[in-house]
Amino acid sequence: MTEVFTGSFTQQEPIAQAGIDAAMRVLQHGRLHRYNTLPDELSETALLEQEFAAQIGARYCLAVASGGYAMATALRAVGVKPGDRVLTNVFTLAPVPGAVAAVGAVPVFVGVTDQLVIDLDDLADKLPQARVLLLSHMRGHLCDMERLMALCDAAGVTVIEDCAHTMGAFWADVPSGRFGAVGCFSCQTYKHVNSGEGGLLVTDDPQIAARAVIYSGSYMLYERHLAAPPPDAFAQIKYETPNISGRMDNLRAAILRPQIAQLPTQVARWNARYETLEQGLRGTPGLRVIERPDAERKVGSSIQFLLPDWPTGAVQDLVARCAARGVELKWFGAPEPAGFTSRYDSWRYAPSEAMPATDAVLAGLVDMRVPLTFSTEDCALIARIIRSEVGAVYQQA
Numbered sequence: 439m440t441e442v443f444t445g446s447f448t449q450q451e452p453i454a455q456a457g458i459d460a461a462m463r464v465l466q467h468g469r470l471h472r473y474n475t476l477p478d479e480l481s482e483t484a485l486l487e488q489e490f491a492a493q494i495g496a497r498y499c500l501a502v503a504s505g506g507y508a509m510a511t512a513l514r515a516v517g518v519k520p521g522d523r524v525l526t527n528v529f530t531l532a533p534v535p536g537a538v539a540a541v542g543a544v545p546v547f548v549g550v551t552d553q554l555v556i557d558l559d560d561l562a563d564k565l566p567q568a569r570v571l572l573l574s575h576m577r578g579h580l581c582d583m584e585r586l587m588a589l590c591d592a593a594g595v596t597v598i599e600d601c602a603h604t605m606g607a608f609w610a611d612v613p614s615g616r617f618g619a620v621g622c623f624s625c626q627t628y629k630h631v632n633s634g635e636g637g638l639l640v641t642d643d644p645q646i647a648a649r650a651v652i653y654s655g656s657y658m659l660y661e662r663h664l665a666a667p668p669p670d671a672f673a674q675i676k677y678e679t680p681n682i683s684g685r686m687d688n689l690r691a692a693i694l695r696p697q698i699a700q701l702p703t704q705v706a707r708w709n710a711r712y713e714t715l716e717q718g719l720r721g722t723p724g725l726r727v728i729e730r731p732d733a734e735r736k737v738g739s740s741i742q743f744l745l746p747d748w749p750t751g752a753v754q755d756l757v758a759r760c761a762a763r764g765v766e767l768k769w770f771g772a773p774e775p776a777g778f779t780s781r782y783d784s785w786r787y788a789p790s791e792a793m794p795a796t797d798a799v800l801a802g803l804v805d806m807r808v809p810l811t812f813s814t815e816d817c818a819l820i821a822r823i824i825r826s827e828v829g830a831v832y833q834q835a
């Protein structure tokens with residue numbers, strides 16, 4: 439019998455009752471704007487910032503409209519100006535080069551290894567070209583963060599971390615987002631917490647934090663924050679920093695606060711699904727699973743594997759055959775951008791040179807989402823389907 443998977447790769451879990459109740463309270467009082475508070479009221483947004491800062495061990499946190507907004511704000515707040523060059527991962531998604539473009543800067547792309555992390559040798563070569571690295575922990579893969587920080591510190595390069603796929607992950611004992619000067623997170627539906635849209639920015643630097651708060655559209659109401667620097671940090675910055683509105687609102691914050699508290703539980707659930715998939719795929723002839731480093735404490739919200747040296751037609755064939763059995767795979771080697779998946783040569787607003795080593799990895803790179811609505815039995819079934827289709831295609835190829 440040919441097994442077929444009938445679940446949805448884009449279905450999230452419902453918002454838990456605590457989030458629904460909190461959202462209803464905000465809707466009932468109607469004060470959705472973060473600075474629309476009663477005299478002694480603490481806004482949901484300010485409380486979210488305080489709670490996320492405490493959870494991740496950051497001095498300051500700012501909640502904003504999206505992960506992309508958090509990254510662009512971080513770039514501005516560390517002093518990136520139009521025309522500057524910014525180092526960034528070549529293997530990432532469109533909001534990352536988009537954030538660089540949003541501030542008028544120009545990306546310098548750094549290659550990807552077959553472990554799906556930034557190529558630190560390529561980075562070392564390119565460090566003299568820029569003063570800032572926007573490091574994307576794409577699909578949750580963390581590079582050797584100690585080596586990366588040593589390289590960047592020695593070169594005087596400021597690191598901004600894009601943690602859209604690593605909220606809740608650690609390298610050794612340090613949370614992702616706490617290595618660089620700034621950590622940026624997304625609360626968009628397909629990430630690790632879900633308020634539809636939203637972003638969080640964390641830093642220990644009072645100047646960066648103060649600039650980010652003003653950029654986000656605080657007007658002169660920054661004293662109503664609970665995870666912002668003291669008023670004296672704003673003394674000059676309040677005159678020099680434009681308002682580029684991108685605030686979070688109390689409705690989203692209300693939905694997010696219980697989810698932030700639940701994050702460690704969700705991480706364990708994601709990893710149980712990931713391990714099941716990985717076990718089911720490991721040892722498939724023609725397919726290579728990504729070996730994760732010991733120091734990495736991942737969040738398995740997606741899984742990738744490599745089809746090394748497969749002809750293009752065979753990869754396409756595999757994707758089509760899996761789709762016919764209900765398993766949605768994304769391929770990073772496709773020449774045209776599709777859905778959420780795109781690659782550096784389709785971001786034509788950003789100059790790039792050919793990167794043959796990166797191209798060789800992307801040519802065989804297959805990616806799959808792992809929503810929490812999948813059971814571990816679903817994951818075992820999906821792995822069996824991929825395994826059998828890889829077997830069929832690999833033999834022919």
Ligand SMILES: *Cc1c(COP(=O)(O)O)cnc(C)c1O
Pocket residue numbers: 504505506507530531533534574576577600602603623624625626636637
């Ligand atoms: C989703 C995502 C972001 C942020 O996206 P928003 O939709 O703006 O919240 C940043 N980086 C990566 C790699 C992403 O996938």
